[in-house]
Structure formats: C-alpha cells, structure tokens
Ligand SMILES: O=P(O)(O)OC[C@H]1O[C@H](OP(=O)(O)OP(=O)(O)O)[C@H](O)[C@@H]1O
Ligand SMILES: O=c1cc[nH]c(=O)[nH]1
C-alpha cells in the first residue's frame with residue numbers, strides 16, 4: 001500500500017479553512033470540492049493511457065487518451081458525495097458507482113446499506129472517495145467489496161487520514177496490496193470516540209447537516 005500526502009500550499013490553506021469550526025456548510029462544501037480537485041490531480045498520476053493518433057492543424061502526431069475500460073469513481077455515501085464533482089471534473093469520462101456505508105458511533109463498526117456498482121471491475125482503475133479515514137473500518141470494508149467483484153487497482157482519495165486507520169488498511173490487505181491512499185494530511189491520532197484529532201469533525205454533518 002502506498003500513502004501519498006499532497007504537500008502544496010493551496011491544499012494546506014483549504015484544509016485549514018475546512019478544519020475551522022466556524023466554517024459553515026456552504027463554504028465547507030465549496031472548499032471540499034476545490035480540495036478534491038487538487039488531490040485528484042495527484043491521485044490520477046497513475047491513470048492508464050493508450051496512444052492516439054491525431055491531426056493538429058499543422059501535422060499528424062501521436063498523443064494519448066485514457067485507456068479502456070473507463071475508470072470507476074466510487075463515492076462512499078454520505079460524505080463522499082461531497083467529493084464527487086471535484087473528482088469527475090478531472091475525470092469526466094469516468095463511470096460512477098455508489099457505496100452507502102455508515103459507522104456505528106458506539107461500536108465504530110462500519111456497515112453497508114446500499115451498493116450500486118458494475119458486476120465486474122476486472123481491469124478497471126477504481127477511485128474511492130471518502131473524506132475521513134479514521135479507524136479504517138469503512139475503507140477496509142469498501143476495498144474488500146471492490147476486490148471481491150474483481151478490482152485489482154484501488155486509489156482512495158481522503159481529505160484526512162489517521163495513522164491508526166492507515167495501519168488497519170495496511171494490516172488488512174498487506175503492505176504489497178495494490179492500494180494507494182491520497183490525502184491532504186495524516187493527522188495525529190484518534191480520540192476516544194474514534195474522531196480524527198485535530199481533524200475537522202464529522203464530515204457528513206458539516207457537508208449536509210446533522211441527521
Ligand atoms: O474510518 P472509519 O472509522 O470507518 O470512519 C470513517 C467514516 O465515517 C464517516 O462516515 P459516517 O459513518 O459518519 O457516515 P456519513 O458519511 O453518512 O456521515 C466518514 O465519512 C467515513 O465514511
Ligand atoms: O473524525 C471523523 C471520524 C469519522 N468520521 C468523520 O466524519 N470524522
């Protein structure tokens with residue numbers, strides 16, 4: 001597994017505003033969207049391409065286009081939905097599958113309440129969107145499901161990750177697993193309620209309100 005922390009002043013600036021408890025939903029949504037686009041640029045560095053012949057107004061040349069099959073973007077509902085537009089802005093031809101998952105706030109166990117994905121992910125590059133990698137339970141369950149239906153190449157794009165969650169993903173799949181985690185920061189730790197410290201609070205609630 002590879003962890004890539006995107007080190008860029010614009011990423012750090014936007015993340016700081018997202019962390020601020022005074023930032024309200026409309027600004028939080030806009031900044032999450034902008035931040036994901038910056039992370040997506042790094043997350044797609046390994047996107048597969050194939051040669052394509054084209055004619056410019058001056059000459060013929062060989063360029064590249066994204067290879068088939070199309071990449072698949074998988075936002076994890078609810079909070080991952082706030083990352084979808086930012087990701088597909090850079091990957092407009094990607095297809096989108098959905099996983100609905102929720103973490104029990106007492107046991108911290110993740111469960112799946114919805115899935116709508118292609119039957120077979122063989123050969124597809126998969127990009128999982130989830131703003132918070134906390135205990136890692138949600139991401140492990142999501143990746144396990146994608147592997148079960150044929151995925152062999154998964155990149156998780158997270159706004160924030162906790163060291164504990166990264167360790168859980170590594171120990172669940174092994175250090176050599178074909179998994180990349182791209183994040184704006186690895187924070188200090190989890191608190192006793194499984195929240196990332198210093199973190200940004202409950203990403204779903206800050207995007208969409210308390211339910
Ligand atoms: O790493 P974990 O400990 O599993 O926690 C991370 C998960 O918790 C949050 O989802 P939540 O369950 O709050 O659902 P929501 O997105 O609907 O708010 C977050 O969006 C992640 O999916
Ligand atoms: O800090 C955290 C941990 C899990 N889920 C969140 O939304 N925030």
Ligand SMILES: [Mg+2]
Nearest residue numbers: 202203204205
């Ligand atoms: Mg939530």
